[in-house]
Amino acid sequence: MSAKICMNSSCGASASTEWKKGWVLRSGGYADLCYTCGSAFENSVYCNMFHLEESGWRECSSCSKLLHCGCIASESLVELLDYGGIGCTSCTRSSRLSLNNGIASGLGSLKASTGEPTYIDNLEFDTVDGGKLAQLCRLIEANESILLSQSEGTDPNARLGQLRQEDTTHSIGEIGTSFFNATHPSGRSSTFSNPDPGSMLDMKDMCGSLSQPSLCMALGAPPGISKFAPFPGAVVEGKENGQSMASFQQGQRSRPILPKPSKPDVAAGSEANKTAPELRIARPPADGRGKSQLLPRYWPRITDQELQQLSGDLNSNIVPLFEKVLSASDAGRIGRLVLPKACAEAYFPPISQSEGLPLRIQDVKGREWTFQFRFWPNNNSRMYVLEGVTPCIQSMQLRAGDTITFSRIDPGGKLVIGYRKATNNITDTQDFQTSVLANAAAPIDTSFSADGDIGWNQSENNGGKINGDLLPQPVGTAEKKRTRNIGPKSKRLLMHSEDALELRLTWEEAQDLLRPSPSAKPSIVNIDDHEFEEYDEPPVFGKRTIFTAQPSGDQEQWAQCDDCSKWRKLPLDALLPPKWTCSENTWDSTRCTCSAPEEMSPKDLDNVLRVTKDIKKRRSGELQKQVHEREPSGLDALASAAVLGDSISDGGEAVGATTKHPRHRPGCTCIVCIQPPSGKGKHKSTCMCNVCMTVKRRFKTLMLRKKKRQSEREAEACQKDKNDQTDELETNGTSSSPGLHEKDLQYGGNKNQTQTEEAETSTGQIDLNSHPYREDMQLDVPILSMMNFVDTTNTPLDNYIKLNGLASVICEQKGTLSSCLLSKSNGESLRRLSDEALLASIGWDHENKADGRCTSNIG
DNA sequence: ATCGTGCATGTCGTC
DNA sequence: ACGACATGCACGATA
Numbered sequence: 100m101s102a103k104i105c106m107n108s109s110c111g112a113s114a115s116t117e118w119k120k121g122w123v124l125r126s127g128g129y130a131d132l133c134y135t136c137g138s139a140f141e142n143s144v145y146c147n148m149f150h151l152e153e154s155g156w157r158e159c160s161s162c163s164k165l166l167h168c169g170c171i172a173s174e175s176l177v178e179l180l181d182y183g184g185i186g187c188t189s190c191t192r193s194s195r196l197s198l199n200n201g202i203a204s205g206l207g208s209l210k211a212s213t214g215e216p217t218y219i220d221n222l223e224f225d226t227v228d229g230g231k232l233a234q235l236c237r238l239i240e241a242n243e244s245i246l247l248s249q250s251e252g253t254d255p256n257a258r259l260g261q262l263r264q265e266d267t268t269h270s271i272g273e274i275g276t277s278f279f280n281a282t283h284p285s286g287r288s289s290t291f292s293n294p295d296p297g298s299m300l301d302m303k304d305m306c307g308s309l310s311q312p313s314l315c316m317a318l319g320a321p322p323g324i325s326k327f328a329p330f331p332g333a334v335v336e337g338k339e340n341g342q343s344m345a346s347f348q349q350g351q352r353s354r355p356i357l358p359k360p361s362k363p364d365v366a367a368g369s370e371a372n373k374t375a376p377e378l379r380i381a382r383p384p385a386d387g388r389g390k391s392q393l394l395p396r397y398w399p400r401i402t403d404q405e406l407q408q409l410s411g412d413l414n415s416n417i418v419p420l421f422e423k424v425l426s427a428s429d430a431g432r433i434g435r436l437v438l439p440k441a442c443a444e445a446y447f448p449p450i451s452q453s454e455g456l457p458l459r460i461q462d463v464k465g466r467e468w469t470f471q472f473r474f475w476p477n478n479n480s481r482m483y484v485l486e487g488v489t490p491c492i493q494s495m496q497l498r499a500g501d502t503i504t505f506s507r508i509d510p511g512g513k514l515v516i517g518y519r520k521a522t523n524n525i526t527d528t529q530d531f532q533t534s535v536l537a538n539a540a541a542p543i544d545t546s547f548s549a550d551g552d553i554g555w556n557q558s559e560n561n562g563g564k565i566n567g568d569l570l571p572q573p574v575g576t577a578e579k580k581r582t583r584n585i586g587p588k589s590k591r592l593l594m595h596s597e598d599a600l601e602l603r604l605t606w607e608e609a610q611d612l613l614r615p616s617p618s619a620k621p622s623i624v625n626i627d628d629h630e631f632e633e634y635d636e637p638p639v640f641g642k643r644t645i646f647t648a649q650p651s652g653d654q655e656q657w658a659q660c661d662d663c664s665k666w667r668k669l670p671l672d673a674l675l676p677p678k679w680t681c682s683e684n685t686w687d688s689t690r691c692t693c694s695a696p697e698e699m700s701p702k703d704l705d706n707v708l709r710v711t712k713d714i715k716k717r718r719s720g721e722l723q724k725q726v727h728e729r730e731p732s733g734l735d736a737l738a739s740a741a742v743l744g745d746s747i748s749d750g751g752e753a754v755g756a757t758t759k760h761p762r763h764r765p766g767c768t769c770i771v772c773i774q775p776p777s778g779k780g781k782h783k784s785t786c787m788c789n790v791c792m793t794v795k796r797r798f799k800t801l802m803l804r805k806k807k808r809q810s811e812r813e814a815e816a817c818q819k820d821k822n823d824q825t826d827e828l829e830t831n832g833t834s835s836s837p838g839l840h841e842k843d844l845q846y847g848g849n850k851n852q853t854q855t856e857e858a859e860t861s862t863g864q865i866d867l868n869s870h871p872y873r874e875d876m877q878l879d880v881p882i883l884s885m886m887n888f889v890d891t892t893n894t895p896l897d898n899y900i901k902l903n904g905l906a907s908v909i910c911e912q913k914g915t916l917s918s919c920l921l922s923k924s925n926g927e928s929l930r931r932l933s934d935e936a937l938l939a940s941i942g943w944d945h946e947n948k949a950d951g952r953c954t955s956n957i958g
Numbered sequence: 959a960t961c962g963t964g965c966a967t968g969t970c971g972t973c
Numbered sequence: 974a975c976g977a978c979a980t981g982c983a984c985g986a987t988a
Contacts, residue, residue, distance in 0.1 A: 426978085426979055426980085427979080427980080428978090428979055428980055429979085431980095432961095433962080433963095433980095434962095435963095437977095437978060437979070437980095439977080439978085440976090440977065440978085441977090453964095475964065475965065476965085477965080477966085477977085477978085478966090478967095478975095478976075478977085479976095480976070480977075482965095482977080482978070486963095
């Protein structure tokens with residue numbers, strides 16, 4: 100035996116490795132085509148699943164019938180088996196039925212359904228030991244947990260329901276091996292004739308297929324037989340041998356799809372069964388011939404109500420197949436809708452050529468759209484697309500985030516294409532409209548032409564149209580909020596500003612939940628005599644609580660137990676971990692268990708929650724307002740906002756912020772230039788993140804400190820001035836003499852400072868190149884006074900330096916001196932303090948502030 | 959220059 | 974690690 104290699108040299112796929120994905124049967128008959136590229140294989144020799152006869156016919160390894168794909172009259176129709184093989188429909192069906200019946204009845208009464216011995220019968224009672232069977236049961240239960248719940252009550256032997264679902268995933272390989280070992284000796288079905296070691300995975304798939312028919316029956320059952328139960332299963336099981344089974348004769352795919360329900364889906368389904376029939380639940384899709392499992396995110400989420408309405412009004416059966424949330428690409432101009440691979444292979448006609456098949460759509464208005472269903476080779480796989488969908492999507496006014504749904508009506512195998520507009524609330528009744536997707540003009544394989552699965556008789560009577568009256572009009576819903584129920588892979592979808600705002604609020608709320616990491620020990624940093632806590636480790640999220648105010652004015656804090664959802668009162672200063680339960684309520688021993696009643700009455704609780712919601716709404720409104728206002732961006736905006744706030748608080752005029760930093764040079768490493776903390780753009784002035792809040796807080800503190808110091812010095816200067824005047828009057832009485840008196844210098848410095856800060860406040864200008872601590876140095880070091888003196892007396896500086904032995908001081912302060920001279924010459928303030936640089940140095944360069952260095956522009 | 963087509967690639971979810 | 978898929982991009986066709 101030799102492996103078949105794809106003749107397409109650029110593909111080179113091996114039949115042996117590609118087999119499990121399923122080869123494509125050429126529509127005309129017999130040849131195997133490369134799954135990846137659709138080219139013919141070079142040799143037709145090797146197959147580990149069945150014999151390929153020289154004539155091109157295949158022989159069922161179970162019953163030895165000659166098989167082909169069913170496109171022409173045949174001895175027996177062929178089915179592509181879900182675990183990667185081929186068999187005639189009769190024997191594969193019987194084996195599937197046996198399995199299915201056994202499973203659906205909890206493996207307790209296997210003979211009842213078929214009336215004849217089955218492999219499962221043998222397997223269960225003769226071959227397989229209890230342990231293996233239990234494992235099999237667990238495995239199957241993963242897909243059948245809900246279905247089986249109904250049989251649990253009536254069948255005391257039903258073991259599946261007693262098994263925990265979390266046990267279902269382990270030992271799959273073992274189960275598969277055991278299962279095949281057990282079944283293969285019987286040699287009675289091609290389904291189990293494969294000793295291929297790779298069948299372990301196949302076994303898992305098979306279990307999915309085993310469970311599927313029950314679902315199909317449920318969906319296809321006539322109205323009134325609980326066909327709308329999310330996971331009906333056993334209730335309609337009895338029909339499998341009758342009419343419904345007949346429906347599988349042609350339409351049934353060998354690889355029905357039933358993915359493992361994701362947790363939310365399962366939960367939703369369970370919940371729907373109990374209390375919320377209108378809940379939008381994910382329905383395991385109808386039968387299909389997928390090569391892999393259909394992910395729950397593609398499960399149709401039509402509500403019972405909608406389905407009932409549709410089916411009831413139309414007196415038809417609708418088989419929801421799958422749905423997809425439109426991506427930006429899907430809804431874009433290109434007009435290509437990327438189809439989930441599994442869905443395309445399960446429910447759309449098989450295509451072997453990349454060109455694919457044309458599909459015609461008829462919408463509710465009677466218009467017909469033509470899609471091209473095709474694929475591209477992609478990473479040794481395929482990527483399925485529907486081309487030419489733009490007109491259809493536009494006519495339905497769909498946008499990224501909306502959901503497009505595919506269903507099928509029977510008989511006739513017509514496809515139904517519908518959509519839902521994305522809305523705010525996932526539980527809202529969403530717009531739902533369905534149009535009929537007529538079968539393709541091109542010949543469709545048995546999955547579509549099948550008359551068997553489920554009937555939708557009235558649709559045929561209606562000529563494939565749906566009565567528009569029963570469906571809400573989607574027009575005008577474009578303005579609705581979107582993206583709330585966007586699927587898990589929606590991160591690239593367009594986001595509207597409202598949604599961004601919502602996220603923003605969420606982010607702000609998240610700030611409230613931030614707590615220091617439990618293991619983190621803060622280091623105390625002293626800035627301007629103020630202590631700040633610095634953490635090396637990032638903060639963690641705590642549990643969200645709400646605060647209420649009593650009429651007496653007392654505040655209370657409430658938190659909800661993660662287990663029982665009851666609200667418990669907490670001390671005001673309590674900080675809870677992200678997960679918190681009643682048992683951790685150390686403050687109230689009477690309510691430290693979930694069984695303890697809630698302290699708040701339901702009415703009060705409702706009021707409190709409503710008020711909380713209102714507050715959030717108001718915050719949302721306010722923020723939205725701010726969003727509409729022109730905002731400076733970046734940390735400069737933040738700093739400007741801080742300055743602005745300062746100015747406002749001083750009664751000064753608000754100064755518009757600049758988004759540029761004209762004083763920055765290329766290569767500047769100041770915080771403004773190098774730091775977008777989020778990595779994605781600069782923070783806005785309204786940003787409430789920890790970083791910005793810290794910066795703002797520190798800035799405010801420093802500004803207050805600065806003002807306080809300033810007023811103190813002014814007062815001191817005034818006092819000294821008075822004293823000087825008094826002294827001078829007492830001595831010579833010549834107060835105007837420009838001598839070298841130190842007090843004069845000091846006075847001059849302070850005066851300059853005052854002018855500087857006035858200018859600062861009035862203009863909002865900030866010198867980003869200034870040393871944040873320069874202010875203090877300028878205030879305290881005589882050099883500034885000296886400069887004032889130099890300016891005042893016109894005495895050569897060098898002379899003065901030599902005279903006073905201040906060379907060393909000059910060296911150290913040379914930069915400042917130059918700056919002073921320059922500023923003086925411009926008639927501007929000497930010491931225009933850079934508020935931003937100040938922020939930067941104190942807020943962002945903690946490691947440097949101790950020694951007074953600044954990463955900004957000093958140096 | 960624009961558009962359409964086909965493929966490549968990066969991201970992300972799942973196994 | 975692998976596969977699915979969203980999207981970017983090159984290239985040819987067409988206006």
